[in-house]
Amino acid sequence: MYRILIVDNSPIIRSGLTKMTERLSDEALVSGTVANGVQALDWLADRYADLCMTDIRMPVMDGLALIGEINRRYPGMPSIIVSSYDEFSYAKQGMALGAVDYLLKPVKPEDLGRVLDKTLTHIRHSRQHAAKELLLQHLIAHKPLMDRWVEQIRYNQFESMPLLVVDTLELLEQWVESSYHLLHPLAMEWLRLVAGELRESRAPLELPEGDDLGLGERVIARDKVRAYFRLGCVRRLEDGAGHLFAALQGKRDNQTRSMMSRIKDYLHARHAEKSLNLQQVADHVGFSKNYMSHLFKQETGTTVWSYLVGIRMQSARDMLLHSNLKLYEIADRLGYEDAVYFSRLFKEHYGMTPIELKKRMEM
Incomplete structure (x- = not known):
């Protein structure tokens, strides 16, 4: 799923683009909407x-300044310009600054669909290429370690190879930890590449005892190296890559848990407000309403609104049992102007009306 930030000072346009984007592409999810460039940079900061x-x-x-800042702070993150016809000269400036495409207002679904397909394909291919480049740069930067691998294989010093596997895993872990802010969009692609290469290379071939590996030219023949893989060290390296997957997922999970806590805390603090709505909750956590709702349902198994109703019904039950408030007063205190509607919600939640619950507890 590709996450999109929409920046426009018109709430109507932000809402329209959000709905149209998520309707047109199964791969796109609007994760944030803001009103200007400063808000966009604040949003992207965390x-x-x-x-x-x-x-x-x-x-x-404005959008031109924002595109310039995005290219400076987040190189590789593409921007699409959405402009009116009379702003077309500005759109051309934006393309010169690094925007990958533009859309004219009012945005037509077919135009947005075309631009999204093209841009998401570009992101996908760029990410795969960047992951391979990162791997290559990493190997070059740590050539001494790679040379140790070659030397150990060259001289059949297999007994020390497990230590090199450990060294390599530690190196990978340090690199992922120190470069997470750069790796975030590439990490999974990069680790899939590593694990995939290892899986492909681990074919079971037998090497007759005493056979010369023939590494005089420091070139490792693929089938010769495969013979070493049967010793099990690469299995450990592949398993280590799996642990790195888990570590990266853990970072993402921590961010998600933090967001869930902020949503729940906000709902508990504001649950009695009559005007409380999903957009207010989304604005509080800094994500779009659709993205917030999708993530909350995915993580908790319930909707934001159902969770809010649950808080209100628990408060209603406490007031019924521990106060002399009338039913309509309790409903009003919990943001419901219609006591009949409130009673229906209460029965759906507890299986009995407020009056039935109060009578049962008094028996």
Whole structure:
């Protein structure tokens, strides 16, 4: 799933683009919507998006300045310009600054679908290429360790190879930890590449005892190296890559848990407000309403609104049992103007009406 940040000072346009984007692409999810460039940079400071769709003319910081800052702070993150016809000259400036495409307002579904397909394909291919480049750079940067691998294989010093596997895993772990802010969009692709190569290389071939590996030219023949793989060290390296997958997923899970806690804390603190709605909750945590709702349901198994109703019904039960408030007063205190509707919700939640519960507890 590719996450998109939408930047436009018009709430109507932000809402329309969000709905249209998520309707047109199964791969796209709008994870945030903000009103200007400064808000966008604040949002990106502690959240992640794969793509930014931005208006040109906005207060505080316009779209051109935003595109320039995104390219400086988050190289490789593409931007799409959404502009009016009379702003087309600005759109061309945005393309010069690094935007990958533009859309004219009012945005047509077919145009948005075309641009999204093209841009997401570009992101996918760029990410795969970047992951391979990162792997190559990493191997070059740590050539001494790679040379040790070659030397051990060359001289059949298999007994020390497990130690090199451990060294390599530690190196990978340090690299992932220190470069997580860069790796976040590439890490899974990179580790899949590593694990995939290891799986492909681990074919079971037998090496007759005393056979010369023939590494005089420091070139490791693929089938010769495979013979070593039967010793099990590469299995450990592959398992280690799996642990790195888990570590990266753990970082993502921590971020998700933090978001869930913020949503729940906000709902508990504001549950009695009549005007409370999903958009307010989404604004509080800094994500789009759709993305927040999707993630909350995925993590908790229930909707944000159902969770809020649960809080309200628990408060209603406590007030019924520990106060002399009338039913309509309890309903009003919990944000319900209609006591009949409140009673129906209560019965759906507890299997009995508020009056029935109160009578049962008094028996």
